[in-house]
Amino acid sequence: MLSQTITWQDELKTALRSNEELEAFFETSFAKTDYPIFIPTQLASRIKQRGIDSALAKQFLPHADENNKGGMLDPIGDHAYSPTKQIVHRYHNRLLFFPTSVCPVQCRYCFRKNELHHNDELFKPDFEGVRTYLSAHPEVDEVIFSGGDPLMLSNEKLEKCFDEFSKLKVPMLRLHTRMPVIMPSRLDQDFVALIKKAATQFELITIVIHLNHVDEITDEFKTVMKELRLLPIQWLSQSVLLKGVNDNVMTLKDLFLGLVKMGIKPYYLHHPDQVRGGMHFWLDIEDGRKLFAALRNYIPGHALPEYVIDIPGGHGKTPLLNPEGFEFNGQLLNKHGELVSYFLN
Ligand code: SF4
Numbered sequence: 001m002l003s004q005t006i007t008w009q010d011e012l013k014t015a016l017r018s019n020e021e022l023e024a025f026f027e028t029s030f031a032k033t034d035y036p037i038f039i040p041t042q043l044a045s046r047i048k049q050r051g052i053d054s055a056l057a058k059q060f061l062p063h064a065d066e067n068n069k070g071g072m073l074d075p076i077g078d079h080a081y082s083p084t085k086q087i088v089h090r091y092h093n094r095l096l097f098f099p100t101s102v103c104p105v106q107c108r109y110c111f112r113k114n115e116l117h118h119n120d121e122l123f124k125p126d127f128e129g130v131r132t133y134l135s136a137h138p139e140v141d142e143v144i145f146s147g148g149d150p151l152m153l154s155n156e157k158l159e160k161c162f163d164e165f166s167k168l169k170v171p172m173l174r175l176h177t178r179m180p181v182i183m184p185s186r187l188d189q190d191f192v193a194l195i196k197k198a199a200t201q202f203e204l205i206t207i208v209i210h211l212n213h214v215d216e217i218t219d220e221f222k223t224v225m226k227e228l229r230l231l232p233i234q235w236l237s238q239s240v241l242l243k244g245v246n247d248n249v250m251t252l253k254d255l256f257l258g259l260v261k262m263g264i265k266p267y268y269l270h271h272p273d274q275v276r277g278g279m280h281f282w283l284d285i286e287d288g289r290k291l292f293a294a295l296r297n298y299i300p301g302h303a304l305p306e307y308v309i310d311i312p313g314g315h316g317k318t319p320l321l322n323p324e325g326f327e328f329n330g331q332l333l334n335k336h337g338e339l340v341s342y343f344l345n
Pocket residue numbers: 102103104105106107109110111112113147148149178210
């Protein structure tokens with residue numbers, strides 16, 4: 001565990017929040033965009049070390065291309081499946097729960113960038129609404145905390161949420177978070193105690209960490225994971241394939257092998273969503289499929305995530321490399337990325 005010189009709450013207070021603060025810190029100018037800025041200073045220092053054209057920088061620094069008006073406001077169609085402000089129920093037995101709309105950083109590619117970040121709020125969790133909904137939907141056996149980033153809640157608030165879902169007899173709980181890589185200090189001893197308690201309340205706890213590039217695997221992150229990987233929970237990762245950031249076989253190889261060495265199983269590689277303000281990160285599906293096919297030559301199956309795309313309009317995720325997700329025309333990609341016939345002539 002890290003020795004705590006600065007708390008995660010202090011790190012949040014000193015984050016860079018405007019073009020003026022960015023320009024003073026990086027000593028260069030940045031495009032003005034419609035989207036907010038929020039970069040904790042320790043992350044800003046790492047970006048400065050790597051350079052403002054680095055993969056790390058492109059994920060978090062504003063860019064003039066964000067002002068392009070292509071793309072969709074709600075690319076994965078959350079709204080059609082949202083019975084209350086804090087719930088999305090798209091998949092039969094899994095329920096998304098949003099305890100907050102706030103994140104520890106503003107990712108420039110975020111698929112929720114047009115709806116989340118203009119309301120700077122921690123929600124008051126609507127347990128009554130959740131209770132009513134779950135009683136009408138006994139098929140739900142996993143609640144997934146998303147947002148925003150659920151680890152923006154204090155340990156006390158998270159404990160209250162966990163207690164509520166435990167009372168509702170939900171067997172599995174999952175947290176989707178970017179916090180461990182942005183601010184490893186968030187995974188403090190109180191958080192460890194909280195997760196140990198939660199592991200006795202639920203049959204399975206899963207934490208899915210979001211990161212996209214091996215440069216996000218810092219020594220601090222590795223240090224906290226040495227202890228946290230011993231907790232009786234499942235650690236997974238999810239990443240977004242991003243043009244100009246990680247659309248390279250060796251970059252993805254280093255990321256996924258780096259994760260398995262830390263006890264984190266790569267879970268999903270998402271094709272980027274067609275989100276307004278983030279279309280400069282988008283790449284062709286065919287390019288993504290070739291890249292993923294080549295990746296299989298370099299990493300073992302247990303380190304390979306599932307490559308998926310969220311079909312616009314709320315159709316949900318579908319595997320991208322799997323021919324069942326497409327009209328099967330008798331051809332498959334071989335390990336060189338070439339289409340070859342499956343049937344003998
Ligand atoms: S942490 Fe996740 S929800 Fe928050 S801005 Fe980044 S991608 Fe979006």
